[in-house]
Amino acid sequence: MDSQPTYLPRAQLQTLIDGLLTAGYQVLGPMLEQDVIQYRPLDSTSQLPRGVHDHQAPGSYRTTTTDSTRQFAWANGPQALKPLLFAPTEPLWRVERDADGALRFITAVPEAAPTAVIGVRACDLAALRLQDRHFLEGEHPDPYYRARRDNLLLVAVDCSHPADTCFCASTGDGPDCDDSADIVLTELADGFLLWSYSARGRAITEPLALAKASADQVQNGKASIAAAAATQPRRLPAADLPTTLFANQAHPHWDDVAKRCLACGNCTLVCPSCFCHRSEETPALGGASSEHSRVWDSCFTSGHAHLHSTHLRETSRDQYRQWLTHKFGGWVEQYGRSGCTGCGRCISWCPVGIDVTAELAALCAEAAGGNA
Amino acid sequence: MTMANPYLPLDARIVERIQESPTLFTLRLELTDPAAKAAYAFEPGQFNMLYLHGVGEVAISIVSDPLEEHLIDHTIRQVGRVTGGLAALQAGDHLGLRGPFGRGWPVQQAQGRDLVIVTGGLGCAPVVSAIEYVLRRCGEFGRVNIVQGVKHADDFIWRERYDRWAECPDTKVLIAADVGSPLWPGHVGLVTELFDQLNFDPANATVMMCGPEGMMRAAARDLLAMGMPPQDMWLSMERNMQCAAGHCGHCQFGPKFVCKDGPVFSYDQIADLLQVKGL
Numbered sequence: 001m002d003s004q005p006t007y008l009p010r011a012q013l014q015t016l017i018d019g020l021l022t023a024g025y026q027v028l029g030p031m032l033e034q035d036v037i038q039y040r041p042l043d044s045t046s047q048l049p050r051g052v053h054d055h056q057a058p059g060s061y062r063t064t065t066t067d068s069t070r071q072f073a074w075a076n077g078p079q080a081l082k083p084l085l086f087a088p089t090e091p092l093w094r095v096e097r098d099a100d101g102a103l104r105f106i107t108a109v110p111e112a113a114p115t116a117v118i119g120v121r122a123c124d125l126a127a128l129r130l131q132d133r134h135f136l137e138g139e140h141p142d143p144y145y146r147a148r149r150d151n152l153l154l155v156a157v158d159c160s161h162p163a164d165t166c167f168c169a170s171t172g173d174g175p176d177c178d179d180s181a182d183i184v185l186t187e188l189a190d191g192f193l194l195w196s197y198s199a200r201g202r203a204i205t206e207p208l209a210l211a212k213a214s215a216d217q218v219q220n221g222k223a224s225i226a227a228a229a230a231t232q233p234r235r236l237p238a239a240d241l242p243t244t245l246f247a248n249q250a251h252p253h254w255d256d257v258a259k260r261c262l263a264c265g266n267c268t269l270v271c272p273s274c275f276c277h278r279s280e281e282t283p284a285l286g287g288a289s290s291e292h293s294r295v296w297d298s299c300f301t302s303g304h305a306h307l308h309s310t311h312l313r314e315t316s317r318d319q320y321r322q323w324l325t326h327k328f329g330g331w332v333e334q335y336g337r338s339g340c341t342g343c344g345r346c347i348s349w350c351p352v353g354i355d356v357t358a359e360l361a362a363l364c365a366e367a368a369g370g371n372a
Numbered sequence: 373m374t375m376a377n378p379y380l381p382l383d384a385r386i387v388e389r390i391q392e393s394p395t396l397f398t399l400r401l402e403l404t405d406p407a408a409k410a411a412y413a414f415e416p417g418q419f420n421m422l423y424l425h426g427v428g429e430v431a432i433s434i435v436s437d438p439l440e441e442h443l444i445d446h447t448i449r450q451v452g453r454v455t456g457g458l459a460a461l462q463a464g465d466h467l468g469l470r471g472p473f474g475r476g477w478p479v480q481q482a483q484g485r486d487l488v489i490v491t492g493g494l495g496c497a498p499v500v501s502a503i504e505y506v507l508r509r510c511g512e513f514g515r516v517n518i519v520q521g522v523k524h525a526d527d528f529i530w531r532e533r534y535d536r537w538a539e540c541p542d543t544k545v546l547i548a549a550d551v552g553s554p555l556w557p558g559h560v561g562l563v564t565e566l567f568d569q570l571n572f573d574p575a576n577a578t579v580m581m582c583g584p585e586g587m588m589r590a591a592a593r594d595l596l597a598m599g600m601p602p603q604d605m606w607l608s609m610e611r612n613m614q615c616a617a618g619h620c621g622h623c624q625f626g627p628k629f630v631c632k633d634g635p636v637f638s639y640d641q642i643a644d645l646l647q648v649k650g651l
Contacts, residue, residue: 092379097425101466102404103383139632140378140617246626249648276621279614283426290426292379294620304622306612308451318650322624330627 005193006210007217008185010069013192014045016155017118019204025116025153028084030077035063037077039084039117048119049074056163056344058353072119072187075163076343080124080272081117085148086131088296092144092279096289108291112148120156122174123166123343125181127272128154133335134275153200156181157192160224162232165344167357170235173341175228186221193221234344234357237364241338242329244364249321253363258317260352265298267346267354268323273331273339276304299323324359378617381423381468382408387443389463392529397459398435398447401469409442416502417476417608417636421616422446422458423468430454431613431631433498434472437505444469447497473616474635477502477580478606486514486572488600490563490591492521492583496530498608498635499582507540515571516543521563521587525553544571563587564594574599580636582608589646592639605639626651 008016020027021043031040032049042048048071055062056075063074091108098104135145159168159175168174177184182201186193193213196202213221268274278297283290297304300319305312313319331339340356347355388400399422403409414420419433430452436445450459461467479502487506491499506513518537522528528547538545546566547558559566579595581588588607595605611623611630618632626645628634645651 093377093381095381095423095425095468097466101464102385103381103423103425103466103468105380105383105468107377107380109377135619138618140619142617142619143377242627246644249651275619277615278620278622279428281426281428287426292423292428294615297621299621304612307610312611313650315650322651326624326627330624333627334629 003195005186005195005213005218005221006205007191007213008194008208008210009191010071011191012208013071015208016204017043017045019207020116020153020155023114023204025114027116027118029118030072030074032063032065036061037063037074038079039077039081039119045071048072053161054163056165056348058165058347058355059350060353061348070160070187070189072157072185073161075159075161075166076121076123076345078270078345078349080343080345081120081128082131082272084115084117085128085145085152086135086275086277087144089293090144090295091291091293094289094291097287107143109143110147112151114151114153115148116153116155118155118157120154120177120181121159121343122156122177123159123168123171123341124272125154125156125177126168126171126173126341127343129180130273130331130335130337130339130341131275153183153204154181155183155185158184158186158221158225158228160187160228162228163344163348164233165347166232166342167234167236167344168342169229169232171338171340171342175232176225186224188217188220188224193217234347234355236328236340236342236357237361239364241360241364242332245325245329248363249325251363253359254317254321256362257320257354257359258315260354261316261320262352263300263316263319264351265300266349266351268298268300269296270345270349271327272341272343272345273327274298278303299326324356327356328360378470379615381421381429381470384444384467384469386461386463386465386467389461392447393527395450396447396529397450398445399458399461400436401444401446401467402442403444403469404466412442412444414438414444414472415476416479416505417498418472418474419498419613419616419635420444420446420469420471421473421613422454423470424454424457424461425467427457428454429468429614430458431473431616433501433608433635435497435500437501437508439508447500471616474631475633477608477636478578479505482506482578483512484514486517486577488517488519488570488572488577488579488595490519490521490579490581490583490588492563492587493523493527496520496582499580500530500533502580503537507537507543510541514542514573514576516540517546517570517572518543519546519548519563519566519570521548521550521583523549524551525549525556542571544569546570562590564590567591567594567598574601577604579605580608581605585646592643592646602640602643603638606636607639607642608635609637609642610635
């Protein structure tokens with residue numbers, strides 16, 4: 001962040017939300033709902049999770065509320081931006097059969113409403129760029145994802161309170177947000193440093209007529225980010241992960257993980273970069289029409305690698321190996337970088353607390369000739 | 373064919389239905405929209421997604437010659453939910469079609485070279501359009517070897533097609549069945565046991581193979597030993613395909629998306645992956 005930020009006093013945060021609403025955006029922001037942080041429609045700063053902290057550990061996510069006035073003193077909730085763009089269930093098209101049997105296919109590409117999300121994290125911004133690459137930058141851009149993506153405005157907030165499960169500093173994706181967000185905030189004790197990186201962002205922030213931040217305020221912001229990075233206890237092994245993983249597909253450690261893994265698919269559902277989905281067909285009872293949808297899928301289901309009458313990846317060993325090898329290995333060949341942005345969700349939301357950083361370390365150490 | 377929405381099928385009509393064997397049938401399709409029909413073009417080895425109304429889609433390779441006038445042929449084995457329903461359709465019925473998808477056989481760069489085409493079981497279907505393409509362009513290629521293996525002699529279809537191919541100049545057709553029958557004219561045993569009869573110069577040849585992975589592994593091993601460079605051997609891979617656009621993730625084979633990076637790969641691209649079980 002090189003440009004000089006402005007300063008948004010906490011008492012004026014509402015004016016930012018009002019500006020977005022006035023400009024026609026639906027505003028989503030973090031809210032404490034069902035005891036977790038979730039992005040939900042809001043119109044008032046009073047709905048933000050003031051004083052809420054999350055405590056994450058392998059297999060555990062808990063929140064506590066203190067009397068702190070901070071509204072972004074948490075790491076993340078179970079879902080990133082993924083469901084807002086790549087919908088968990090989405091009709092792709094409808095088909096109608098005419099009297100002569102001819103089929104008429106009718107697209108279901110949505111009319112997406114302009115949507116602004118406040119409180120986006122650096123890990124999730126990085127994952128959004130990965131999903132952009134997957135859905136939009138190949139030979140067949142996805143028009144459903146495109147419609148929502150074009151209408152999305154992002155107000156990111158640097159992460160000052162990473163959870164113990166976070167390792168974005170190690171993947172190089174956080175805790176501070178880059179200029180791929182429209183607006184970036186750093187939360188300080190009484191307000192926010194504010195950067196506007198896009199024309200759409202400036203259209204919202206310029207009418208607020210904010211003063212430049214002081215050198216002390218900028219320094220405090222930098223210090224909070226450095227401290228946040230330093231508190232992250234987890235990191236990825238320094239090894240060349242694609243080479244190590246693909247060279248160790250027969251490694252005995254896969255059997256060790258398989259003894260613990262329930263193949264429930266939670267990790268893939270909370271992962272902000274996982275993109276697998278299956279198609280579903282819902283014919284009308286009369287038979288003249290039918291709806292074709294896509295639904296999130298997981299490589300931990302046996303149907304994922306179904307071929308004819310067999311399952312190519314039948315065991316949880318094969319399924320976990322597929323997931324980990326793809327995330328940290330396959331992604332690099334497919335999209336030029338690892339599919340992991342260090343959000344740590346797969347660690348917290350794994351019901352048996354499997355920790356990808358520990359599994360990778362074990363595979364790398366043993367691959368290097370160490371003892372298990 | 374450019375597609376604004378890669379997921380949206382086009383209406384297609386069945387012009388002819390041919391029963392090839394008790395479980396194999398061919399659907400000859402025509403796109404009903406004249407503009408789409410005129411614009412449709414494919415390469416040997418590519419595939420389409422066929423949609424059965426109210427049931428779903430399935431990936432099927434195209435077996436017709438790319439220069440054939442506007443009829444798109446698919447030979448289908450009746451094995452599952454969608455193919456079982458497709459089997460019941462008759463000429464005049466409609467289905468949905470989107471495609472073509474994927475990278476096909478390297479027929480351009482194979483010009484002037486000897487060809488070794490090794491197939492197993494219904495594995496033949498994805499290479500049929502390549503064989504037809506090559507044999508209709510006699511003289512543009514070197515010596516052509518077609519080696520077909522089946523489990524049981526009764527699984528062998530398209531006998532008249534193989535007979536026709538065998539009559540082409542510089543073309544050798546070799547067939548093998550693991551289990552023979554009284555009138556079986558070919559070898560009883562593995563396809564690889566026929567390799568000493570091949571007419572080809574490994575330094576100037578292209579191999580195309582498709583079929584069960586075990587067969588392709590064994591064939592690649594033996595052809596490598598005969599001096600074939602790995603980058604000149606091409607394999608058509610098969611995985612679960614649902615979107616065909618590289619998005620749904622089901623067809624991943626290691627870091628490859630079979631639907632868009634394949635289905636045809638050179639052996640050097642996937643040799644390591646082929647040795648791993650459960651990918």
